[in-house]
Amino acid sequence: xxxxxxxxxxxxxxxxxxxxxxxxxxxxxxxxxxxxxxxxxxxxxxxxxxxxxxxxxxxxxxxxxxxxxxxxxxxxxxxxxxxxxxxxxxxxxxxxxxxxxxxxxxxxxxxxxxxxxxxxxxxxxxxxxxxxxxxxxxxxxxxxxxxxxxxxxxxxxxxxxxxxxxxxxxxxxxxxxxxxxxxxxxxxxxxxxxxxxxxxxxxxxxxxxxxxxxxxxxxxxxxxxxxxxxxxxxxxxxxxxxxxxxxxxxxxxxxxxxxxxxxxxxxxxxxxxxxxxxxxxxxxxxxxxxxxxxxxxxxxxxxxxxxxxxxxxxxxxxxxxxxxxxxxxxxxxxxxxxxxxxxxxxxxxxxxxxxxxxxxxxxxxxxxxxxxxxxxxxxxxxxxxxxxxxxxxxxxxxxxxxxxxxxxxxxxxxxxxxxxxxxxxxxxxxxxxxxxxxxxxxxxxxxxxxxxxxxxxxxxxxxxxxxxxxxxxxxxxxxxxxxxxxxxxxxxxxxxxxxxxxxxxxxxxxxxxxxxx
Amino acid sequence: xxxxxxxxxxxxxxxxxxxxxxxxxxxxxxxxxxxxxxxxxxxxxxxxxxxxxxxxxxxxxxxxxxxxxxxxxxxxxxxxxxxxxxxxxxxxxxxxxxxxxxxxxxxxxxxxxxxxxxxxxxxxxxxxxxxxxxxxxxxxxxxxxxxxxxxxxxxxxxxxxxxxxxxxxxxxxxxxxxxxxxxxxxxxxxxxxxxxxxxxxxxxxxxxxxxxxxxxxxxxxxxxxxxxxxxxxxxxxxxxxxxxxxxxxxxxxxxxxxxxxxxxxxxxxxxxxxxxxxxxxxxxxxxxxxxxxxxxxxxxxxxxxxxxxxxxxxxxxxx
Numbered sequence: 001x002x003x004x005x006x007x008x009x010x011x012x013x014x015x016x017x018x019x020x021x022x023x024x025x026x027x028x029x030x031x032x033x034x035x036x037x038x039x040x041x042x043x044x045x046x047x048x049x050x051x052x053x054x055x056x057x058x059x060x061x062x063x064x065x066x067x068x069x070x071x072x073x074x075x076x077x078x079x080x081x082x083x084x085x086x087x088x089x090x091x092x093x094x095x096x097x098x099x100x101x102x103x104x105x106x107x108x109x110x111x112x113x114x115x116x117x118x119x120x121x122x123x124x125x126x127x128x129x130x131x132x133x134x135x136x137x138x139x140x141x142x143x144x145x146x147x148x149x150x151x152x153x154x155x156x157x158x159x160x161x162x163x164x165x166x167x168x169x170x171x172x173x174x175x176x177x178x179x180x181x182x183x184x185x186x187x188x189x190x191x192x193x194x195x196x197x198x199x200x201x202x203x204x205x206x207x208x209x210x211x212x213x214x215x216x217x218x219x220x221x222x223x224x225x226x227x228x229x230x231x232x233x234x235x236x237x238x239x240x241x242x243x244x245x246x247x248x249x250x251x252x253x254x255x256x257x258x259x260x261x262x263x264x265x266x267x268x269x270x271x272x273x274x275x276x277x278x279x280x281x282x283x284x285x286x287x288x289x290x291x292x293x294x295x296x297x298x299x300x301x302x303x304x305x306x307x308x309x310x311x312x313x314x315x316x317x318x319x320x321x322x323x324x325x326x327x328x329x330x331x332x333x334x335x336x337x338x339x340x341x342x343x344x345x346x347x348x349x350x351x352x353x354x355x356x357x358x359x360x361x362x363x364x365x366x367x368x369x370x371x372x373x374x375x376x377x378x379x380x381x382x383x384x385x386x387x388x389x390x391x392x393x394x395x396x397x398x399x400x401x402x403x404x405x406x407x408x409x410x411x412x413x414x415x416x417x418x419x420x421x422x423x424x425x426x427x428x429x430x431x432x433x434x435x436x437x438x439x440x441x442x443x444x445x446x447x448x449x450x451x452x453x454x455x456x457x458x459x460x461x462x463x464x465x466x467x468x469x470x471x472x473x474x475x476x477x478x479x480x481x482x483x484x485x486x487x488x489x490x491x492x493x494x495x496x497x498x499x500x501x502x503x504x505x506x507x508x509x510x511x512x513x514x515x516x517x
Numbered sequence: 518x519x520x521x522x523x524x525x526x527x528x529x530x531x532x533x534x535x536x537x538x539x540x541x542x543x544x545x546x547x548x549x550x551x552x553x554x555x556x557x558x559x560x561x562x563x564x565x566x567x568x569x570x571x572x573x574x575x576x577x578x579x580x581x582x583x584x585x586x587x588x589x590x591x592x593x594x595x596x597x598x599x600x601x602x603x604x605x606x607x608x609x610x611x612x613x614x615x616x617x618x619x620x621x622x623x624x625x626x627x628x629x630x631x632x633x634x635x636x637x638x639x640x641x642x643x644x645x646x647x648x649x650x651x652x653x654x655x656x657x658x659x660x661x662x663x664x665x666x667x668x669x670x671x672x673x674x675x676x677x678x679x680x681x682x683x684x685x686x687x688x689x690x691x692x693x694x695x696x697x698x699x700x701x702x703x704x705x706x707x708x709x710x711x712x713x714x715x716x717x718x719x720x721x722x723x724x725x726x727x728x729x730x731x732x733x734x735x736x737x738x739x740x741x742x743x744x745x746x747x748x749x750x751x752x753x754x755x756x757x758x759x760x761x762x763x764x765x766x767x768x769x770x771x772x773x774x775x776x777x778x779x780x781x782x783x784x785x786x787x788x789x790x791x792x793x794x795x796x797x798x799x800x801x802x803x804x805x806x807x808x809x810x811x812x813x814x815x816x817x818x819x820x821x822x823x824x825x826x827x828x829x830x831x832x833x834x835x836x
Contacts (some may be wrong), residue, residue, distance in 0.1 A: 026724070107718065110712075113710075139762065433621060
């Protein structure tokens with residue numbers, strides 16, 4: 001019995017000790033990055049070319065109160081009161097948000113996209129419910145943040161933040177109100193100091209623009225979004241970077257500019273991109289009339305095609321005629337020898353999967369429950385931009401250029417997909433079992449390839465030292481879709497080419513927007 | 518000759534975790550039987566496990582894009598007696614998965630090496646029966662670079678598992694009961710993508726795998742050439758998250774399962790040291806796992822390195 005007691009004690013002790021002894025904390029790559037310390041203030045950024053604003057001063061920002069006024073001194077004291085008794089949570093939010101406003105809001109957006117990138121479950125009768133923006137919390141929750149939806153969300157938020165910051169920079173220079181720690185040198189400052197005028201607060205501009213657009217894009221996540229917004233604004237005050245009036249003016253400006261983007265979004269035709277039964281049937285009959293095998297859904301029950309009219313959504317970088325002109329020529333005919341060869345090539349890939357190719361497939365899959373390929377390219381860009389010490393304005397400008405490219409890539413790609421309505425490899429050869437999920441839309445041209453071509457082209461311009469890396473990544477992302485068994489070679493090669501052309505429009509814009517490099 | 522009992526439990530555990538053929542394989546030797554010193558019991562096992570319904574969180578559903586998900590496992594298992602009271606055990610499975618519907622490609626490959634040390638510090642007569650107590654330590658790790666993040670078709674979850682089991686066995690006449698509890702510590706794993714969403718975004722390829730606990734209770738007949746028993750067991754993941762509606766499963770889901778099953782073993786009297794084993798089990802309750810039905814069978818043989826004639830196992834139970 002004594003032995004039994006010893007045994008039990010030893011087992012219990014080990015069961016308690018083993019888990020405690022091994023810390024399993026997983027850190028994200030950007031959890032511990034240092035505070036953003038821009039090498040340049042880009043003080044003349046108010047002259048950079050906005051996306052939608054007619055001029056940097058289209059929305060008025062009132063002159064700030066004087067720094068010797070009692071109101072301003074009260075605002076300084078607010079900071080001092082916070083700082084007198086900082087909790088570890090408060091220190092943590094200062095550290096988190098000081099890494100950069102554009103970076104953190106882009107990460108939050110990627111998180112919301114991943115959360116909502118879930119195709120709705122079918123109804124009992126085999127049809128599929130459609131998320132309703134007016135009832136976002138009912139199943140299926142709004143939105144279904146699929147790649148086109150996500151590309152559009154990233155683009156609108158990035159472009160609105162950029163325009164709002166151009167306006168902010170205009171007023172910063174005009175009013176030239178120094179940061180609170182420059183007014184009162186007894187004030188502690190918990191973030192890197194800057195010569196950039198602090199009114200209106202660039203962080204609050206970013207918050208205001210993001211929150212306003214997220215009301216439209218993620219109406220069911222307002223509690224989370226508002227909590228983050230409050231935290232961000234508080235972090236700026238706690239840190240001594242901004243007084244309350246900097247924050248209030250910035251947030252109001254961000255919201256006002258964002259309204260212009262909300263108005264554009266409501267009229268950009270994305271709301272009707274889902275089509276209806278008559279249109280879905282029409283796509284099929286039109287394709288058959290050309291003598292081609294039409295695409296059909298490989299899901300059970302068959303799911304209506306994803307956003308068949310997304311190709312008609314209003315582009316950012318070029319007009320609708322240009323968008324149509326970017327549509328490539330046709331894929332190999334479904335009955336042709338060429339198509340047979342391309343299908344056989346894919347069968348060979350999936351039939352002989354190697355671990356290396358599987359890793360590539362999964363690295364780039366960005367499917368259900370992820371932040372989608374545009375989000376993946378945002379992550380790649382953001383992690384490079386972190387090292388560049390850009391001003392918030394330049395961060396915003398570069399993310400806007402990238403994300404407008406990605407959205408326009410989605411539009412041209414979707415236009416092409418539904419123009420040709422070309423089947424997936426598994427439809428032509430059911431022996432092809434895939435190493436990732438088959439997206440529920442036609443094959444030609446590959447979305448991943450179009451996105452990646454566009455992203456690699458604009459990123460190569462913004463960060464030339466990584467140009468080869470971006471190009472290699474784009475090629476690998478493109479190939480991953482063949483390795484996975486879900487695209488033919490033509491989809492991928494032509495997709496990359498089309499993407500590169502779209503990225504070229506962003507490069508043209510970047511060369512003339514006044515920002516330089 | 519009782520070398521086989523442990524193997525069947527491995528098979529059972531493996532089949533159960535369903536959505537994943539999880540590290541349940543790390544469930545260790547789980548019966549009240551020891552190999553005698555310098556005897557090696559070794560043999561092949563086959564198991565077949567499949568499900569059509571699974572629990573997405575607590576919501577039970579089928580999936581017409583998967584149909585029936587089947588996991589087959591071939592393994593070699595062994596148990597060696599270092600002494601009569603200290604055994605080492607190993608198992609290494611080859612696993613193949615497939616889905617009967619939809620387009621997803623099945624996976625196959627060598628999974629994890631499982632190693633255990635089983636120690637019987639106590640063996641005594643209590644009342645009219647024999648009581649024994651055991652401590653079993655286990656370790657498992659992937660033998661190949663298989664992909665964990667392709668559930669439900671991954672062949673395993675990749676974590677390196679350290680397990681500790683306390684077990685007691687009481688035999689009265691021809692009947693016995695065995696009960697055990699196990700704590701499984703699981704290492705973090707790496708996946709092929711650089712970001713994933715659980716209940717929040719993670720910008721890393723590393724996944725925190727929650728630990729797990731397992732309980733096992735068995736009772737039955739153990740006499741002469743036969744062992745026949747009924748088993749109920751439970752695997753509970755201590756943490757993790759639910760699969761969201763119509764989402765894919767993920768290695769760090771909260772996978773729980775309660776199973777009932779039967780096991781049989783027969784020692785072929787005509788061939789000393791030769792035995793057959795088989796059995797099956799069914800998941801009666803679960804969370805983020807498939808409702809699997811598993812059957813298995815194995816053939817085992819005792820190699821005696823003592824130079825003496827092949828003997829009965831060292832356990833003192835009627836056998």
